[in-house]
Amino acid sequence: MILKDPLCIRWLIYFPVVVSLNMLAGSCGYKGVPRNGTVEIGFETAPSLRRMGYAGEMADALIRYAFSDEEIDRVTAHVLKTNIHSKRILARCGMSFQGELLSGQEAEELWSIRRK
Numbered sequence: 001m002i003l004k005d006p007l008c009i010r011w012l013i014y015f016p017v018v019v020s021l022n023m024l025a026g027s028c029g030y031k032g033v034p035r036n037g038t039v040e041i042g043f044e045t046a047p048s049l050r051r052m053g054y055a056g057e058m059a060d061a062l063i064r065y066a067f068s069d070e071e072i073d074r075v076t077a078h079v080l081k082t083n084i085h086s087k088r089i090l091a092r093c094g095m096s097f098q099g100e101l102l103s104g105q106e107a108e109e110l111w112s113i114r115r116k
Contacts, residue, residue, distance in 0.1 A: 008033050010065075016058060018049065025049055028058035030066070038074040039066050043089075055086070059093045063113060073115045081107040 002009050013029035028043035043058040059077075066072045077095060079086045087097075087109070095111040102108070 005033075011039065014058075016054070018054070023049070025054045026058065028062055030062065034066075034069070034072055037072055038076060039072055040076045040078065041066070042077065043086075051085075056089050056092055059089050063093055063095075067115055074112055076110060076112040078108045078110060081109055087111070 002012075011030040011033045013027055015027050016025040017023065018025045024046060026043065026045040026049065028041070031040040031042055033039075041059060041062040043055055043062070045052075045055045045058075063075050066075045075095070076098075077086075077090055078101065079090065081100065090111045093113070095113045098110040098112050100107055101110055
């Protein structure tokens with residue numbers, strides 16, 4: 001994908017590091033290049049670092065970085081209906097619930113935020 005379009009690299013995966021611990025915090029990124037002004041984010045935190053604020057930092061950074069591109073006017077995230085912690089993180093980042101989705105066997109929710 002990068003060979004076809006080198007600019008797409010900014011819309012892929014990042015591996016944030018907690019420098020003070022010299023440890024990978026998890027992973028985060030975009031689920032592909034933007035389409036029609038919308039990009040989807042995803043994030044996960046290493047189990048030993050959960051509930052320490054890192055996921056919120058990742059989600060917030062992804063949203064801010066997406067909106068630094070003038071062509072992006074909406075950021076979305078899909079989250080399992082049962083994932084209360086991720087939904088709280090998305091809400092703290094300014095995202096709001098948009099509706100339920102059926103994806104395979106598990107129910108998901110769509111969350112989004114628009115450029116202000």
